[in-house]
Amino acid sequence: MVLYLIGLGLGDAKDITVRGLEIVKRAHKVYLESYTSILQDTRKEMEELYGREVIEADRLFIEQKCEAMLDEALTHEIAVLVVGDVFCATTHCDLNIRAIQKNVQVVSIHNAGIMTAVGCCGLSLYNFGLTVSIPFFTEKWRPYSFYERMKTNMAAGMHTLCLLDIKVKEQSMENLIKGRLIFEPPRFMTVNQAIQQLLSLEEEKKMDVFHPSTFCIGLARVGCPTQRIVAGKASDLLRVDFGGPLHSLIVPCLKTVTEEENIMIQHFAVKESDLVLEKEEDKKEDD
Known part of the structure; x- marks a missing residue:
């Protein structure tokens, strides 16, 4: 059938x-x-x-x-x-x-699907390059092939859609080795976590791809009544609470942004009232 x-x-x-x-x-x-x-x-x-x-x-x-x-x-x-x-x-x-x-x-x-629905942020789908997936890093596993693709997109004047990792019914290495069907709690990568990982990669690889001043667009729950879109510098988006999953991140190539795209980007520009989370340096001082 x-x-x-x-x-x-x-x-x-x-x-x-x-x-x-x-x-x-x-x-x-x-x-x-x-x-x-x-x-x-x-x-x-x-x-x-x-x-x-x-x-x-x-x-x-x-x-x-x-x-x-x-x-x-x-x-x-x-x-x-x-x-x-x-x-x-x-x-x-x-x-x-x-x-x-x-x-x-x-x-x-x-x-x-998210691959087309991201047009809701105002960027033309024709101007996107390779889509990348950002996985959760571990102490021993920090892949960066996706970071190289982001650099390729930037050189070609294309925007990058970053799909963020989710972990559902994942087993710890210990449980996997011992064959125990015990699963870890679900985890969904946030825009904030993705930005932190990108910044750490830049610090490590020095590829001039992503910096605190890099302009990007965070999206949450696209297609839902609670959909949220915020555009601004990476350092500002770190302080935005995007709420529950699922999240995505776009890194536009500003050199090729059209006038029409820029109108929509400004519509979603980060506001002072969006900056509700502590700065990283403030957290360190508290610690």
Whole structure:
């Protein structure tokens, strides 16, 4: 039969398309991919709205145990719900490939994703370069290939969209080694944390990419009623409380910003009332 990959959009369960909802109501089983992104609604709220059971497909399921789901799709209509658009994450591209290799017919129902929705900040999507992902650093792991891509974009006069890391159902190294299915609390990178990591990379690599004076745009909960967009110097955005997840960061190339783009940037310019968090130097003095 068919494996349906159904985009849910960025806000809540109501953002599903009419076609997507029709499929959800008639499908043999409905799965929710729950680790590459999140909606504002809970799974229970989705079940109440859609009128049927929604099975959680977490990281372990998608990466290691989805073969049974793909086998079911050979004889039934199976729906997989994806936050955002269906192909914004490599996880879903991989799922698509595995289904095709099993001769499962795949049908995609698209929806709004962060890759296009960032146009809400006023920057033209035509002027974005390579999208990068910023992972949480650890003491022993500080990758910087994304930083090199940001430099490439800057040299080409293009804006950079930075997707910020989320950690859902992650295991500690100790639990992973011992095979214990004990998971760490969820973590969602904030605009503030991303800026701090970028500044630390610049201090370490001296690549002249990102500084406290670098102009950037912080976005939170794009597509939701509580959406927030603030534009300003990195040092100022560090003091802005962007609220709950999910967050994204844009580093524009100011040399190529058009007059129309600049109008919107000024609309979202940081205000004195936005600067509610302590400066880093003030925190150090308190310590």
